[in-house]
Amino acid sequence: MSRLTHIDESGRARMVDVSDKAATTREAAAEGFVRMTPETLALALSGEGRKGDVRAVAEIAGVMAAKRTSDLIPMCHPLPITKAEVKIEPGEGGLSVTARVKTTGQTGVEMEALTAVSVACLTLYDMLKAAEKGMVIEAVRLVSKTGGKSGDWSAS
Numbered sequence: 001m002s003r004l005t006h007i008d009e010s011g012r013a014r015m016v017d018v019s020d021k022a023a024t025t026r027e028a029a030a031e032g033f034v035r036m037t038p039e040t041l042a043l044a045l046s047g048e049g050r051k052g053d054v055r056a057v058a059e060i061a062g063v064m065a066a067k068r069t070s071d072l073i074p075m076c077h078p079l080p081i082t083k084a085e086v087k088i089e090p091g092e093g094g095l096s097v098t099a100r101v102k103t104t105g106q107t108g109v110e111m112e113a114l115t116a117v118s119v120a121c122l123t124l125y126d127m128l129k130a131a132e133k134g135m136v137i138e139a140v141r142l143v144s145k146t147g148g149k150s151g152d153w154s155a156s
Contacts, residue, residue, distance in 0.1 A: 006075045015075045018106040026147035027083075027102040030113035032121045032140035035094040040132040044124070045090055054127040055088040055095070062086030062120030066101050066112040076111050079103050084112070086120050094135070097121050098143075108148050114140065 008014045036044070047053040066084040070076040083102035088095050099116035101109040121137045128135065144154040 013075060015077070016107070018077065021106040021149065023104055023106050024147045025102070025104050026108045026145070027100065028108060028110040028113040028145040029098065029100045029143040030110075030117045030141065031099075031143050032097045032117040033091060033094055033138050034097065034121050034124045035136040035138060036128065036132055040128055040135065041090060041094060043131050044095060044128055050130070051127045054124060057127060058088055058097070058120045058123040059086040061123040062097070062099055062116040065119035066099065066109075066116040069112045069115040072115060073111055077105075077107050079105050079107065079109060079112065081109070081112065084116060086116050088120065088124070095124055097124070108145055110142050110145050114142060 005016045006013055044054050047055075051057070063084045063086055065072075067081050070078040081101060081103055083100070086097065086099045088097050090096070097117050097120045099113045099120070101112040101116060103109050117140055121140065125135055125137060141155065144152070146152045
């Protein structure tokens with residue numbers, strides 16, 4: 001079993017020291033899904049809800065969240081995000097959310113991509129909850145990451 005990097009020898013949480021790591025280009029992609037009724041999906045796609053274009057607002061919220069990840073996740077390093085893109089598209093039974101985040105730095109942006117997707121999904125829920133409280137946020141996961149000492153990784 002590999003050692004958890006955010007836990008020190010005495011079992012206490014710690015921020016990983018990345019001082020000696022080389023700055024490299026790093027990118028991560030994540031995805032999630034908000035399951036909803038066809039009626040709620042139609043409302044979300046119409047852009048005519050009382051709160052406006054819910055997809056556009058959720059995409060902006062996701063980008064903002066990626067940039068603030070270190071404020072939300074205690075051991076995350078603040079990173080100079082060079083790209084954050086969130087896309088929300090209709091899918092079978094709801095809205096599919098994807099995020100792609102990029103930086104040149106000493107640590108990866110997996111948490112930033114996951115945070116972007118999570119907050120975008122939560123924003124969709126918030127903006128559509130008047131129409132449907134039973135929506136389900138599901139399948140939030142890392143899809144891929146590139147760069148860094150551990151190399152590239154992709155979900156199958």
